[in-house]
Amino acid sequence: AETHYHEFVIQATPVKRLCRTHSTITVNGQFPGPTLEVRDGDSLVIKAINQARYNITLHWHGVRQLRNPWADGPVYVTQCPIQPGATYTYRFTIQNQEGTLWWHAHSQWLRATVYGALIIYPRLGKPYPFPMPKREFPVLLGEWWDRNPMDVLKLALFTGAAPNVSDAYTINGQPGDLYRCSSKETTVFPVGAGETILLRIINAALEQELFFSVANHMLTVVAADAAYTKPFTTNVIMISPGQTTNVLLTANQAPGRYYMAARAYQTAQNAAFDNTTTTAILQYKSAPCGGKKGQPASTPILPSLPAFNDTATATAFTAQFRSPWKVKVPLQVDENLFFTVGLGLINCSRPSPRCQGPNGTRFTTSINNVSFVLPRANSLMQAYYQNMPGVFTTDFPPSPPIKFDYTGNVSRGLWQPVKATKLYKLKYGSQVQIVMQDTSIVTTEDHPMHLHGYQFAVVGMGFGNFDARRDTPKFNLVDPPMRNTIGTPPGGWVAIRFVADNPGVWLMHCHLDSHLIWGLAMSFLVENGVGELQTVQPPPLDLPRC
Ligand code: C2O
Numbered sequence: 261a262e263t264h265y266h267e268f269v270i271q272a273t274p275v276k277r278l279c280r281t282h283s284t285i286t287v288n289g290q291f292p293g294p295t296l297e298v299r300d301g302d303s304l305v306i307k308a309i310n311q312a313r314y315n316i317t318l319h320w321h322g323v324r325q326l327r328n329p330w331a332d333g334p335v336y337v338t339q340c341p342i343q344p345g346a347t348y349t350y351r352f353t354i355q356n357q358e359g360t361l362w363w364h365a366h367s368q369w370l371r372a373t374v375y376g377a378l379i380i381y382p383r384l385g386k387p388y389p390f391p392m393p394k395r396e397f398p399v400l401l402g403e404w405w406d407r408n409p410m411d412v413l414k415l416a417l418f419t420g421a422a423p424n425v426s427d428a429y430t431i432n433g434q435p436g437d438l439y440r441c442s443s444k445e446t447t448v449f450p451v452g453a454g455e456t457i458l459l460r461i462i463n464a465a466l467e468q469e470l471f472f473s474v475a476n477h478m479l480t481v482v483a484a485d486a487a488y489t490k491p492f493t494t495n496v497i498m499i500s501p502g503q504t505t506n507v508l509l510t511a512n513q514a515p516g517r518y519y520m521a522a523r524a525y526q527t528a529q530n531a532a533f534d535n536t537t538t539t540a541i542l543q544y545k546s547a548p549c550g551g552k553k554g555q556p557a558s559t560p561i562l563p564s565l566p567a568f569n570d571t572a573t574a575t576a577f578t579a580q581f582r583s584p585w586k587v588k589v590p591l592q593v594d595e596n597l598f599f600t601v602g603l604g605l606i607n608c609s610r611p612s613p614r615c616q617g618p619n620g621t622r623f624t625t626s627i628n629n630v631s632f633v634l635p636r637a638n639s640l641m642q643a644y645y646q647n648m649p650g651v652f653t654t655d656f657p658p659s660p661p662i663k664f665d666y667t668g669n670v671s672r673g674l675w676q677p678v679k680a681t682k683l684y685k686l687k688y689g690s691q692v693q694i695v696m697q698d699t700s701i702v703t704t705e706d707h708p709m710h711l712h713g714y715q716f717a718v719v720g721m722g723f724g725n726f727d728a729r730r731d732t733p734k735f736n737l738v739d740p741p742m743r744n745t746i747g748t749p750p751g752g753w754v755a756i757r758f759v760a761d762n763p764g765v766w767l768m769h770c771h772l773d774s775h776l777i778w779g780l781a782m783s784f785l786v787e788n789g790v791g792e793l794q795t796v797q798p799p800p801l802d803l804p805r806c
Contacts, residue, residue, distance in 0.1 A: 261301040261353075266294070268318065270342075270374065271311040277404050278428060279441035284373050285312050285365075292400050292433045292464070293376035296363065300383045303353040308342055314410065315341030318350060319366035320378060321502060322486050322744045325713055326355055329641050329764030330799045332712055335367035336634040337767045337783060338641040340806035348804050357715075358382045359486035360398070360460040360504040369773060372409035375400070375464045380486060389584060390482050390491065393458035393508060397449050401472065401499070401522050401538070402430040403465045416774060420606070420615050420622030422532065423774050429465065429522055429538035436521075436539035447540035449520070451511040458482075459507050463499040466773040468533065469574070469706060469747070472497050473563035474520040474542055479507040481580075487715060487742035490582040496566060498525050498574040500708035502745035502771035515544035517560040526568045527750035528603075528705040535568060574706075575749060579721070581741035589717045589737045590691030590757050597684070597692065598659040598726070599627050600666060601707045601748055601770065601780060602699035604677050618702075624778050625770065626677035628660045631779030632769075633679045637806050640683065640783055641765040645799065656684035656782055666699045666725055667751040677779065684782065686760040688789030693719075695726050697753045704751035707775065711758075713766035713786075715742045720755040731755075745771055763788045763796045 268287045275284040275291050287293035298304060308318055319333035331352040332338040342348045358380045365374035377398035382388065403426035405412055416423035428435035428442075437443035451457055459479075463470055473479075473496040480493045483506035491508075499505050523537045541560055566573040606622040608615035617623050624631050635643065635651050643651035686692060698704055719735040735755060748754045769781035788795040 263303040263305060264298055266306045267309060268306055269309045269311055270316055277435060278406060278439060285370055287374060291373055293374060295377040295379060295398055297379045298354060299381045300354050300356065300358045306350045307347060308350065309347045310342045310344055313344050314370060315343055315367055316365055316370055317341055317367045318363060320363050322361035323352060324355060324357060324762060325352055326762055327797050328352055330803055333366045334767045336639050337765060339639050340804045341367055342804050346804060348802055354380055357486045359483045360462060360506055361486050362462045362464060364464065369409045369413040372466055377460065377462060379460060389488055394455040396458040399459050399461045400432050401463050401465055401470055403468060404428040404430050404435060418614060420617045422623060425532050425534045428536060431538050431540040438537055438539055448543050449540060450543050450545055452545050453511055453515050456508055456510045459509060461499060461505045463501050463503050465501050469498060469500045469525040470522045471525050471565045472499060472522045473565055474509060475518040475561045475563040476513045477509050477518065479509055482506050482508055484581065485743040485745060488584050489741055490584045492580045494577060498577050500745060500747045502708055502710045511544060515546040517547060517558060518542040519560040519562045521563055521565060523565045524568050525574050527571060528703045571750060583739040583741055586738055587717060587742060589740060590759055591737060592691055593693040594690040595686060595692040597694045599694055599696045600660045600699050601627055601696050603702040605702055624677055625775045625780035627780060627782045628657045629677045630682055631677040631679045632781035633681045635681060644765055644785060652681040652683050654683050654685045654785060656682035666697050667704060683785040686784050686786045688760060688763055688787050688794055690760045692760055693755060693757045695753055695755045696748045697726050698748045698751055700751060706750045707748045708745050708771040709748055710745040710771045711768045713762045713764060714758050715744055716756040716758040718743055718746050718754060719757050721749060723749060723752040726753040760786045762786060763794065
């Protein structure tokens with residue numbers, strides 16, 4: 261196994277998109293940031309040097325960080341921010357994971373531009389469980405704002421309204437040629453006729469689930485979130501923020517230029533969103549890129565993408581995921597948790613510039629009616645490790661305090677979340693089930709839920725209210741997909757299981773960033789087990805102080 265050393269200089273860089281140049285926070289001047297390529301078993305040493313004017317942290321999304329929460333990165337959860345002018349070195353090892361993951365900033369809205377791919381190849385000599393592709397490409401889907409995303413966030417936090425929607429979606433940082441001033445820089449993926457290539461698709465968008473498709477070409481899904489899947493073929497994928505999907509594509513069409521495109525999958529009714537399409541070009545090498553000499557390049561054809569509200573297609577796609585083999589799923593459950601996830605509104609007693617949400621309210625989000633509040637003077641992990649009192653409590657409710665029809669016509673007067681920093685304690689090795697239930701308090705919505713430090717089995721999913729007696733017997737405990745991010749269907753529920761074998765404080769949250777900042781998050785405190793191998797490692801000496 262190798263150790264890979266990198267310096268990540270976080271800095272403001274002029275970046276031109278949509279006809280205008282913006283001062284953009286980047287890593288090493290690159291947008292998207294550098295692609296990390298490692299093998300399973302390798303170690304990474306990444307020195308983050310903050311030369312920007314914002315506090316920042318970096319997160320290695322999906323890396324399990326066994327016994328090593330200090331390298332996980334969510335701000336005020338496992339570390340204090342790296343302040344302007346400061347540095348922090350993330351040190352971690354990939355342990356029995358392979359596939360596509362990614363990294364991103366995990367403080368405020370900096371991940372809008374601070375992100376990149378993390379590619380984990382199998383150990384030396386170990387093949388993929390599918391024929392070796394001829395080429396591989398990371399395909400990072402993102403969002404671009406004409407304004408500084410940090411200002412968009414600040415305004416939303418101040419007014420209590422939804423943030424401004426983005427001005428473009430992007431593929432590898434480029435909006436593509438359907439947007440103004442973008443055609444020259446459109447991302448091009450070269451392919452030889454007859455070749456099979458692997459696309460490592462990552463949804464790095466802040467706020468948007470996306471449909472993705474390539475004109476005239478079928479996609480064979482072979483992995484997601486750094487776990488292999490039983491291969492299945494589709495012409496369109498749906499991918500939630502945080503998720504990765506590896507697909508094989510065979511260039512078996514007439515040599516030419518074909519668009520690959522991504523567009524919103526939007527489930528919240530009446531919510532504003534960007535309805536535009538980002539494109540890149542799949543370019544057969546044998547097809548002349550500029551057409552014949554002196555002739556304009558042929559215009560590629562667009563794939564047909566589902567309508568923005570096509571929940572049926574999105575659901576049918578997600579339902580096809582299986583592990584390619586039997587996986588270890590807890591059959592018995594020690595901790596049976598039921599979490600409501602959803603949007604809420606805080607009533608404002610009088611009109612105020614801070615209450616510009618629907619009908620003069622402010623948006624909020626919660627899990628079990630607790631809207632997660634981050635500490636400011638410490639990280640939860642440091643507070644726990646050093647036995648600091650008063651930073652958090654461990655009374656996170658295992659199910660919501662009010663029982664009713666979550667997806668029915670309910671009065672939101674019943675649903676006023678409390679703001680608190682509550683953790684849920686898990687004994688080392690306990691077998692955990694969480695059913696996450698979307699609510700319709702404001703509107704139903706697909707919430708991509710991400711758990712740090714773990715990969716979980718997605719054992720069940722459905723619409724309406726979860727009914728344990730009816731739904732539990734139907735769980736897939738044989739070959740469920742293993743993931744780190746899964747959408748709670750709009751007006752539905754999803755059930756996951758995992759063994760709490762990674763001690764530390766681990767954040768779980770909605771990967772739609774406005775929902776995260778409004779409080780759709782909670783943290784688990786997984787206690788140490790017995791002996792060194794079940795105990796959190798000591799913190800690194802350069803761990804930032806608040
Ligand atoms: Cu990809 Cu908590 O994040």
